[in-house]
Amino acid sequence: MDIPWHEVVVAALLPTSGAVVLSAAFGLLRLPDFFLRMHAPALAATLAAWIVAFASIVHVSARTGEPSLRAVLVIVLLSITVPVTTMMLARAALFRQRLAGDPSPPPL
Numbered sequence: 001m002d003i004p005w006h007e008v009v010v011a012a013l014l015p016t017s018g019a020v021v022l023s024a025a026f027g028l029l030r031l032p033d034f035f036l037r038m039h040a041p042a043l044a045a046t047l048a049a050w051i052v053a054f055a056s057i058v059h060v061s062a063r064t065g066e067p068s069l070r071a072v073l074v075i076v077l078l079s080i081t082v083p084v085t086t087m088m089l090a091r092a093a094l095f096r097q098r099l100a101g102d103p104s105p106p107p108l
């Protein structure tokens with residue numbers, strides 16, 4: 001029984017992506033406040049999406065015999081939208097914190 005190389009690569013990449021997301025979940029549990037908790041899922045979700053997209057590229061390219069880069073569009077869109085969404089969430093949380101009268105984080 002001969003296993004194709006691309007199936008081995010995809011079989012290694014997908015659990016790796018799951019492990020990255022699991023580490024983000026542990027970050028959510030361990031970090032103390034909202035502003036610190038935002039970083040773990042934002043960074044890990046983007047990295048996990050990159051890994052899954054790369055696995056998709058490898059799988060489809062090996063199956064069709066020609067390069068298939070359609071998954072790169074997903075990577076580009078996520079790389080643009082995730083940081084913007086994270087920044088908007090941080091600004092909304094900071095605005096709510098200031099409205100509630102809590103001391104805002106010190107300036108850099």
